[in-house]
Amino acid sequence: MKRKLLITGASGVIGSSLYRGLQQEYDVLATDIEADADQGIESLDITNAQQIKEKTIGMDTILHIAWQKDEDDFLGVALPVNVTGAYHLFEAAKENGVQRIIFASSNHSTGFYKVGEDIDVNDPYRPDSIYGLSKCYIELLGRLYSDQHQLSSFNIRIGNFPGDDRPHSERATHIWISERDLVQLVKCCIEAPADRKYMNLYGTSANTDNYYNIDYLAEEIGYRPQDNAAELLAAENTQKEQLPQDETAFQGGQHE
Ligand SMILES: NC(=O)c1ccc[n+]([C@@H]2O[C@H](COP(=O)([O-])OP(=O)(O)OC[C@H]3O[C@@H](n4cnc5c(N)ncnc54)[C@H](O)[C@@H]3O)[C@@H](O)[C@H]2O)c1
Numbered sequence: 001m002k003r004k005l006l007i008t009g010a011s012g013v014i015g016s017s018l019y020r021g022l023q024q025e026y027d028v029l030a031t032d033i034e035a036d037a038d039q040g041i042e043s044l045d046i047t048n049a050q051q052i053k054e055k056t057i058g059m060d061t062i063l064h065i066a067w068q069k070d071e072d073d074f075l076g077v078a079l080p081v082n083v084t085g086a087y088h089l090f091e092a093a094k095e096n097g098v099q100r101i102i103f104a105s106s107n108h109s110t111g112f113y114k115v116g117e118d119i120d121v122n123d124p125y126r127p128d129s130i131y132g133l134s135k136c137y138i139e140l141l142g143r144l145y146s147d148q149h150q151l152s153s154f155n156i157r158i159g160n161f162p163g164d165d166r167p168h169s170e171r172a173t174h175i176w177i178s179e180r181d182l183v184q185l186v187k188c189c190i191e192a193p194a195d196r197k198y199m200n201l202y203g204t205s206a207n208t209d210n211y212y213n214i215d216y217l218a219e220e221i222g223y224r225p226q227d228n229a230a231e232l233l234a235a236e237n238t239q240k241e242q243l244p245q246d247e248t249a250f251q252g253g254q255h256e
């Protein structure tokens, strides 16, 4: 029987790619705040605890992608929508015996490390914004629920996924992830053994000069990225120098 997968934020840039890429293999319930009957996307607002309780019944895995763009407005958006929504989701998952939540976290949870600094996925958080900080909070919500309850929690710190499958800045070439690599990575997270209770990982393609070491993911969860931003640019004769440069010294750079 196919695994039952709930996707939140399925109409967005990342959500729609993942919905497309995963719907053959899994029994997907695709949701977003805006329903889209033509695409098979049902309405689910992550701030509505009751709706979340209903939609998580019988699910094996939740792919939590929904996010209201917050422009670093903690009190107005990040806290009441994104943080609160994640809390409702973890609570409902616990009550309904969901096995794993995979959360679309971000490189901005550690974006204040300097360019050139080698960082490991277990290094301390260094959010570069209120946005990044709320990602840290939700990652730790996952840590708590995995330690305290039967829930497994995976946080993918996604690099840069612009939607047209190519990097648009010099900075992006260090953290870019292609659509097929992201789909593969999420499948690896879904299929990782059930006793793997908690995992943080960076989600990028196999970019030359990647900011993060992701090689160990091949052995740990079977992730073997096929794409590389530098090779893609070389194939189309674009030099990195021709792309917009980021003057900040921090890995999180400008919010693109
Ligand atoms: N695109 C990237 O480069 C990137 C990188 C790192 C992390 N992320 C994370 O991935 C996720 C998706 O990013 P995206 O680029 O696809 O953004 P997006 O804005 O295209 O998608 C977000 C989706 O969430 C939905 N949404 C908003 N409020 C909602 C609510 N209250 N309830 C349910 N759904 C709601 C929106 O309608 C939208 O379809 C976000 O959590 C983002 O932080 C994205």
Ligand SMILES: O=C(O)[C@H]1O[C@@H](O)[C@H](O)[C@@H](O)[C@@H]1O
Pocket (backbone or CB within 6 Å): 105, 106, 107, 108, 158, 159, 160, 161, 172, 252, 255, 256
């Ligand atoms: O760092 C980046 O490029 C990306 O980071 C993600 O967290 C944001 O959701 C996305 O809008 C940015 O483009």
